[in-house]
Structure formats: structure tokens, C-alpha cells
Amino acid sequence: MEQILKGVKILDFTQYKAGPMGTQILGDMGADIVKIERCGGGDLERSFSAFGMVTEGGDSPFFLAMNRNKKSLALNLKTPEAKEVIYKLADEADVVVQNFRPGVLKKLGYGYEDFKKINPSVIYCSNSGYGLDGPYVQRPGQDLLAQSMSGLVLMNGTEENPVAVATSVADAATALYLCIAILGALYHKKNTGEGQEVDVDLLSSTIAIQQEEISAYLNLKPRPEFKRSKTGLAAPWNGAPYGIYRTSDDKFIALGVIPMEKLAKLIDEPDLAEYKTLEESFAARDEIRQVVEKHIRENTQKYWVDYMLSFDVWCAPVNTYEEMLNDPQVVHNQNIREIEHPELGSIGIITTPIRYAKTPLKYDMAPPLVGEHSEEILKSLGYSKEEAAAVISRQEK
Amino acid sequence: MEQILKGVKILDFTQYKAGPMGTQILGDMGADIVKIERCGGGDLERSFSAFGMVTEGGDSPFFLAMNRNKKSLALNLKTPEAKEVIYKLADEADVVVQNFRPGVLKKLGYGYEDFKKINPSVIYCSNSGYGLDGPYVQRPGQDLLAQSMSGLVLMNGTEENPVAVATSVADAATALYLCIAILGALYHKKNTGEGQEVDVDLLSSTIAIQQEEISAYLNLKPRPEFKRSKTGLAAPWNGAPYGIYRTSDDKFIALGVIPMEKLAKLIDEPDLAEYKTLEESFAARDEIRQVVEKHIRENTQKYWVDYMLSFDVWCAPVNTYEEMLNDPQVVHNQNIREIEHPELGSIGIITTPIRYAKTPLKYDMAPPLVGEHSEEILKSLGYSKEEAAAVISRQEK
Numbered sequence: 001m002e003q004i005l006k007g008v009k010i011l012d013f014t015q016y017k018a019g020p021m022g023t024q025i026l027g028d029m030g031a032d033i034v035k036i037e038r039c040g041g042g043d044l045e046r047s048f049s050a051f052g053m054v055t056e057g058g059d060s061p062f063f064l065a066m067n068r069n070k071k072s073l074a075l076n077l078k079t080p081e082a083k084e085v086i087y088k089l090a091d092e093a094d095v096v097v098q099n100f101r102p103g104v105l106k107k108l109g110y111g112y113e114d115f116k117k118i119n120p121s122v123i124y125c126s127n128s129g130y131g132l133d134g135p136y137v138q139r140p141g142q143d144l145l146a147q148s149m150s151g152l153v154l155m156n157g158t159e160e161n162p163v164a165v166a167t168s169v170a171d172a173a174t175a176l177y178l179c180i181a182i183l184g185a186l187y188h189k190k191n192t193g194e195g196q197e198v199d200v201d202l203l204s205s206t207i208a209i210q211q212e213e214i215s216a217y218l219n220l221k222p223r224p225e226f227k228r229s230k231t232g233l234a235a236p237w238n239g240a241p242y243g244i245y246r247t248s249d250d251k252f253i254a255l256g257v258i259p260m261e262k263l264a265k266l267i268d269e270p271d272l273a274e275y276k277t278l279e280e281s282f283a284a285r286d287e288i289r290q291v292v293e294k295h296i297r298e299n300t301q302k303y304w305v306d307y308m309l310s311f312d313v314w315c316a317p318v319n320t321y322e323e324m325l326n327d328p329q330v331v332h333n334q335n336i337r338e339i340e341h342p343e344l345g346s347i348g349i350i351t352t353p354i355r356y357a358k359t360p361l362k363y364d365m366a367p368p369l370v371g372e373h374s375e376e377i378l379k380s381l382g383y384s385k386e387e388a389a390a391v392i393s394r395q396e397k
Numbered sequence: 398m399e400q401i402l403k404g405v406k407i408l409d410f411t412q413y414k415a416g417p418m419g420t421q422i423l424g425d426m427g428a429d430i431v432k433i434e435r436c437g438g439g440d441l442e443r444s445f446s447a448f449g450m451v452t453e454g455g456d457s458p459f460f461l462a463m464n465r466n467k468k469s470l471a472l473n474l475k476t477p478e479a480k481e482v483i484y485k486l487a488d489e490a491d492v493v494v495q496n497f498r499p500g501v502l503k504k505l506g507y508g509y510e511d512f513k514k515i516n517p518s519v520i521y522c523s524n525s526g527y528g529l530d531g532p533y534v535q536r537p538g539q540d541l542l543a544q545s546m547s548g549l550v551l552m553n554g555t556e557e558n559p560v561a562v563a564t565s566v567a568d569a570a571t572a573l574y575l576c577i578a579i580l581g582a583l584y585h586k587k588n589t590g591e592g593q594e595v596d597v598d599l600l601s602s603t604i605a606i607q608q609e610e611i612s613a614y615l616n617l618k619p620r621p622e623f624k625r626s627k628t629g630l631a632a633p634w635n636g637a638p639y640g641i642y643r644t645s646d647d648k649f650i651a652l653g654v655i656p657m658e659k660l661a662k663l664i665d666e667p668d669l670a671e672y673k674t675l676e677e678s679f680a681a682r683d684e685i686r687q688v689v690e691k692h693i694r695e696n697t698q699k700y701w702v703d704y705m706l707s708f709d710v711w712c713a714p715v716n717t718y719e720e721m722l723n724d725p726q727v728v729h730n731q732n733i734r735e736i737e738h739p740e741l742g743s744i745g746i747i748t749t750p751i752r753y754a755k756t757p758l759k760y761d762m763a764p765p766l767v768g769e770h771s772e773e774i775l776k777s778l779g780y781s782k783e784e785a786a787a788v789i790s791r792q793e794k
Contacts, residue, residue, distance in 0.1 A: 004581045004584055004585045005581075017609065021608065049636070049679070050617065050634040051613065051621035052677075052678065052679025052680070053675070053676070053679075055617060055618070056618060061613040061615070061616040061617050062609040064612050064616055065608040065612035066608065131730050134729035135726050139706060140706075140710070140711050142711050144640075144651050144652075144653045144711065145651055145711060146713075148641070148649075148650075149713050149714065149724065150716070151716050151720075151721040152563070152564060153641060153649070153651065153715050154649075154717055155564060156562060157641070161629055161641075162715060163629055163640070163641055164631035164640065164641060164651065165566070166553040166562075167549060167606060167632065169566050169606065173569065173570075174750075176570065176574065177749075177750055177751055179577050180576050180577055180580060180751065181753070183577060183580035183581060184401045184426055184580060184756075185401075185753065186584060187402070187580060187583060187587065188401045192399075196753060196754045196755040198752060199752050201730070201750065203726065204730050204750030207732045207747060208749060208750045209564060209566065209569040211418065211463065212414065212459040212462050212463075212564070212565065213447075213718075214745075215461050215462035215745065215746070216447040216448065216458040216459065217718045217722075218458070218722075218744070218745030219461055219741070220447065220448065220452060220458050221452070221453060224447075224448035224450065226717075226718060228563075232558055232560055234541060234561035235563040236563065237448045239449055243560070243561065244545070244550060244554070244558075244559050244560060252545075252550070254541050254542055254544070254545035254550065254561070256537075256541045278446045279449040279450070280449075281449065282446070282448060282450075312537060313537070314539050314542060315537075316541075316546050318545040318550050318551055318559060319546050319547070319548050320548060321551075321611060321623060324546065324548040325614075325615075328531070328532045329527050329528065329532050330600070332531035332532065333527070333601050335601050335604050335605075336611070336615070344616070347616050348611075348615030350608040350611050350612065351605070352605060353574055353597055353601030353605045354578040355596050355597075356578070356581070356582065356593060356594075357595065358585075358593040359582075359585055359593065
């Protein structure tokens with residue numbers, strides 16, 4: 001059972017989330033990833049705090065989530081010696097991937113044209129905030145900003161208090177599009193021998209995942225008002241009951257699309273069956289929600305989930321992370337695994353949610369320390385142990 | 398400039414969002430996709446209403462968003478005649494992809510083993526709610542339910558009112574993982590000639606995009622309380638000012654991570670510089686937010702965005718869809734294009750956010766009508782015009 005990307009070599013200059021989350025999937029598929037990091041602090045994500053904290057080892061838990069299956073080579077990109085090392089690595093690389101602001105790496109001698117001279121069939125993948133050209137090319141690009149500019153934040157909050165999505169979905173979407181972009185380019189290279197440049201960006205990716213809502217905005221006539229319901233359904237376009245409801249034990253359940261006639265019977269409210277068309281029930285969505293709310297508060301989460309599922313209704317418990325981690329299906333699917341970290345002992349990792357029958361993903365290399373593999377990588381390029389040590393010590397100055 | 402997946406044949410049984418959004422990317426890359434639909438209504442997404450509405454042509458705007466570059470073949474899967482047609486198509490297919498509930502297609506004679514007999518190197522990709530086995534295999538799987546079970550909903554709302562993310566991120570994430578799964582399998586097939594089964598699911602994908610937060614839950618010691626701030630920052634783990642702020646013109650801006658010392662100078666509040674550590678400023682996040690809020694309300698959105706960007710601070714306007722669509726960078730990036738639909742005239746589509754220098758994505762085939770290509774596809778399998786017409790009329794009965 002050989003892995004899909006065994007032998008594929010990736011030179012990874014990415015930091016933060018979108019780049020590393022995307023390339024990690026390629027590592028899980030067996031690609032050989034060299035992560036180029038700054039000497040000293042390394043990837044800026046290592047110091048990104050959550051709840052004002054990092055882990056005991058000094059790295060952010062966010063960094064640990066996205067950097068398994070990568071080897072770390074610490075270099076000072078501005079030195080000629082680093083350039084020599086990177087150009088040697090580029091000679092054999094299938095893919096170079098980077099998410100510096102547009103133009104930054106090129107100025108340092110690590111642009112597509114530089115690598116192409118060494119390795120004509122190299123794939124050079126860039127990830128930026130807004131694209132490699134255009135009016136915002138010099139603006140800072142980041143998850144919260146992409147969410148806000150894409151229209152997602154105004155959809156997600158209440159009208160009074162718009163709020164960003166509570167996980168970095170702009171980064172996550174871009175990570176996945178970046179992975180798709182690289183796999184597509186690798187397929188083309190396997191087919192034709194040809195490399196190329198490809199790029200993705202946060203703003204475009206965040207727009208793309210809203211393709212349903214944006215298509216409604218572009219193609220519904222007359223264009224409806226894109227306003228959230230007063231009583232808080234899941235999205236501006238949702239009719240009732242679609243949304244989250246509190247139960248008698250102060251937990252919550254989710255209820256999806258249910259035809260009015262069926263809903264009327266399920267909660268014994270015959271009046272609800274009077275809404276005969278989607279337009280009528282959409283117009284009355286706040287009233288309908290209040291009727292449903294009253295009923296759901298009368299019994300427990302477990303009661304309602306069991307009851308609704310017995311009628312094959314779209315219903316689920318609203319879980320805390322603790323409940324999710326102990327959910328029998330999550331345990332069954334092995335969404336969480338443990339891996340030995342060189343400093344922290346056993347850490348929890350979140351697996352890539354793809355199951356191949358013949359080429360299973362692997363989870364065998366912990367997120368690296370900064371420069372953990374510098375010596376090994378330099379030696380693989382022909383440096384002696386002493387030469388490698390000398391390069392490392394000069395780079396760290 | 399040949400397209401990446403030119404010549405790759407995909408037999409697509411998927412409906413709703415996660416499947417069609419994933420396979421559409423493969424179509425944009427040039428794959429030849431035959432979408433198998435129910436006679437009559439077709440993909441259930443066609444009748445999925447937004448704001449209680451569908452388009453004038455009768456199809457949901459959601460369907461239009463996710464089904465370009467596909468040919469529609471309408472069949473009644475339960476008939477022997479449909480099976481004959483599908484098996485003929487399977488003979489040349491590289492990929493079969495489906496998102497029926499686990500076991501349903503297999504029972505009808507369209508499982509992996511059935512197709513493998515005809516075509517040993519076929520890739521068979523399944524998308525389900527929770528995986529192909531395990532305790533929830535027979536539960537309905539759907540975006541809202543996956544968001545709720547994964548822990549995302551409790552992160553996203555306020556403590557009092559948890560709310561689902563206002564776009565179907567569980568579906569979108571699964572679509573992208575599905576696309577990655579297929580591209581990986583195609584690469585392996587190109588390399589080795591070998592096909593295989595692969596599957597993805599909504600719940601696992603929604604967990605995976607929260608890998609930062611879940612890693613914090615698993616790996617921070619002591620484990621912090623995963624509670625939202627009282628004043629509404631973007632996520633439970635965010636310190637101030639990270640979040641959305643109202644401006645004097647009743648618009649909003651987003652402010653990302655800003656070191657306290659810099660923030661103190663930017664809004665002329667020297668006291669803020671007294672928070673020296675991340676722990677301190679995290680603990681005081683609600684107080685800090687209120688100080689920032691007061692200042693931001695004193696000036697317009699444009700003022701603040703210009704001011705903050707002049708210091709290279711993570712700042713952006715919070716756009717409506719109208720503002721986003723007219724944003725000069727969105728126009729520059731061509732995130733939205735127009736395409737001619739057989740019934741609706743010109744419709745707006747949202748492009749796939751990947752730019753290849755040598756193998757550009759294409760957007761030339763509108764989302765099909767149900768069975769629009771049935772005759773063409775049957776004829777390509779060797780049926781005469783008359784035979785094709787007879788099959789179509791028998792299938793529609």
C-alpha cells in the first residue's frame with residue numbers, strides 16, 4: 001500500500017493557517033515536505049496565542065494542528081548561504097508553495113522565474129490575501145478581513161451585531177483550494193511534464209464558499225432582502241424551523257428543513273399546516289419559530305433527538321467539544337489521534353477527513369521544532385556533518 | 398493550453414451541495430461530467446428554496462451555483478434499462494461519485510463492486526453524513542446537523558443564543574475534501590493504473606476545519622474555558638480587539654490582531670499599553686473592546702479603514718453583498734461571471750478561486766436542464782436517434 005504522493009517533494013515557505021493546513025494534507029498523502037522557517041521563532045503561527053496561551057513547549061496549539069508530516073529547515077532567507085541551500089533543494093522539488101505578501105519572496109530571489117531557471121518543470125503555488133495583482137495587492141490579508149470583505153460577516157451576525165464566523169473559515173477554505181490547486185498541477189505535470197504558476201487567495205475563496213447565497217443574490221427576481229430573521233434562524237434565506245432550539249435541560253437541538261404539514265403533526269400544532277406555500281411559511285418564519293420554540297423547551301435534548309430521528313427528520317444534538325470528542329461516531333471515525341511530540345509527549349491531532357481504501361493517509365511525524373531537521377536535510381544535499389553544523393551556526397547568527 | 402482533466406470521465410450521482418460543489422471544480426478543470434438525475438424533478442437541490450423562492454426557470458439559485466460544466470442524463474435508477482445505460486457509461490468512467498445514504502446505491506446495483514466488475518480501475522467516491530459505517534450510518538446527514546454535532550454551533554453563537562454559521566460551511570468543506578479525495582485518487586491511478594474506493598463525510602470535514610480550536614481544546618494545559626466573550630469578539634479564544642466594530646455612519650469595520658502598545662497609540666488610549674502580557678489582555682478583553690468600540694463609533698468606516706491601513710494594521714470594511722460585488726478587487730479577480738442559460742438568459746456564476754497560468758479553468762457550459770443531454774449521451778453510447786428517443790420516453794414514465 002504505497003502512498004499517493006510518495007516521492008513528491010515540496011518546498012514549503014508558508015506560515016499561519018491557510019498555507020500550512022493545505023500542505024499538511026499533501027504530507028498526509030505521503031509527500032516529502034521541507035518547511036522553510038525563520039531561524040529562532042520560525043513560523044509566526046508558533047507564537048499565535050489562543051485564550052492568551054500557548055502550549056508548555058512554547059508552540060501555539062494552532063501550529064501543532066497544521067504542521068505534522070513536515071521537516072523543518074531553519075534559514076535566514078536574506079543570506080547567500082540560505083539561497084544556495086534552497087536552490088539545491090529546488091533542483092529536485094516538484095512544488096514550491098508560499099504565502100508571503102505578493103512580491104516579497106521574488107525580491108529575495110525566490111520567485112517563480114528564479115526556480116524555473118533551476119528546475120523548468122517546477123510548480124510554484126502562491127497564496128495571498130487578494131490575488132497577485134489588483135488594487136489591494138499591498139494590503140494585509142487575513143481571515144477576519146476576508147470574511148468581512150466577502151459579505152459573510154453581515155450574513156452571520158444579527159442585524160444589530162454582525163459577527164465573524166467563530167472559526168477561521170476563510171483560511172480553511174483557502175487551505176483546501178490551495179491543496180486542490182497543487183493536486184491539479186501535479187496531475188498535469190504527471191501527464192505532460194509541465195510545471196506552472198498557480199495562485200489562490202483568501203478573499204476569492206471566501207466568496208466561493210458562499211456560492212449558494214451569492215447565486216441567490218445574483219439570480220433571484222425580484223431580489224429578496226438579505227436580512228436575518230428577528231428570532232434568529234440559521235441564515236437570512238432560511239424559513240422556519242431551520243435553526244437551533246433550547247431544550248428543557250438547557251441544552252440545544254438543531255432542526256433542519258421540515259415540510260409544514262409534517263411539522264404540524266410532529267409537534268401537534270395543526271395550525272402550522274395552514275401555511276400551504278414556501279412563500280407563506282417564509283413570510284411567517286418568526287411566528288413559526290416561536291411556536292416550535294415553545295414545544296421544544298418542554299422536553300429534553302435526548303427526548304427530541306430520539307423522537308425526531310424516529311421520523312427521519314433532520315435533527316441533531318448541539319454538542320460541546322467534550323460531547324463531540326466522546327461521540328461514538330467521532331470515536332469510530334478516528335477523527336482525533338495521538339502522536340508523540342519531541343518535547344510535549346503525546347499530543348492530540350485532528351485527522352484529514354478522507355478515507356482511501358488502498359492508499360491510507362499517514363500520521364507518523366509530529367509537528368517539528370524550529371530547525372529540527374536542518375542537519376538531516378543539509379546532509380542529504382551532500383554537506384558533511386561538520387559543514388552542516390557550520391551552516392546552521394552561521395544561519396542562526 | 399489543454400485543461401488539466403481533459404478526457405477524464407466522471408459519472409456523478411450526487412445531489413444537494415457537498416457533492417455537486419465538489420465535482421463542479423473537476424468540471425471547471427475540464428473533466429467530462431455526466432450528472433445522473435431522476436426523471437422529472439432531477440437533483441433535489443433544484444427545488445431547494447431560498448427566501449421561499451426559486452428562479453423564474455423553476456430551478457433553485459443554489460442549483461445554478463453548483464452545476465455548470467455538467468451534462469444531465471435523466472434516468473429511473475430502478476429500471477433494468479437505466480442500469481444498462483449506466484453500465485455502458487461505467488465502462489469508460491474514471492470516477493463514480495455519489496452521496497446517497499450508505500448502502501442505497503449498492504442495493505440498486507450501483508455499488509463499487511458492481512462497477513469494478515465492469516471497469517477494474519474505476520475510482521468510487523462516496524460522500525455521506527457520518528461515514529460508511531458506525532453508529533450513525535442510517536441517520537440523515539446534512540449541513541446544519543454536522544455543524545451542530547461538530548461543536549461549531551456552540552462556538553459560533555453567543556452563550557445565550559448559539560447559532561449555525563450563516564452559510565453551509567459543513568457542505569462547503571466536504572465539497573472541497575471530496576474534490577481533494579478524487580484528485581488524489583486520479584493521481585494514484587495515473588501513476589499505477591489502480592482504482593479504489595474513497596469516502597468523505599460531513600461530520601468529519603466540519604471537525605477538520607476546526608482543527609485550530611480543537612487542537613487548543615486537546616493540547617492547552619490547563620484547558621481554558623471555551624466561552625464567548627460577553628461583548629462579542631469573533632471567537633471564544635480571541636483577545637481584543639479582534640472583531641467587528643460599528644462606525645459613525647452605521648457601517649462596520651473588522652479589526653484583527655493588534656499588539657496592545659500599538660493599539661494604545663493608534664486610538665490614543667495610553668492606558669491600554671499597561672496590559673503587558675497576552676494573558677492580561679485576554680482576561681480584560683471585554684473592557685478593552687468597550688474602549689475600542691467607543692473610539693470607532695466616532696468616525697466613519699472609510700476614515701477608519703484608511704487610517705488603520707496606513708499603519709498596516711489588519712483592518713477591513715464589513716461589506717454587504719452589493720459592496721462586495723462592486724469591490725474593485727473582486728471585479729479585478731473576476732470572481733463573478735455571466736453565462737448563458739438555456740431558459741433564463743444570462744445568469745451570474747461564482748468562479749472557482751484557483752488561477753492556473755497554463756491550464757486556466759473554463760466556464761463555458763451552463764447548469765443543465767433535467768435530462769438536457771440524455772439524447773446526446775445515449776447516442777454517444779451507440780443508440781440511434783430513434784432508440785434514444787424510445788429509451789427517454791420509457792424512462793420518463
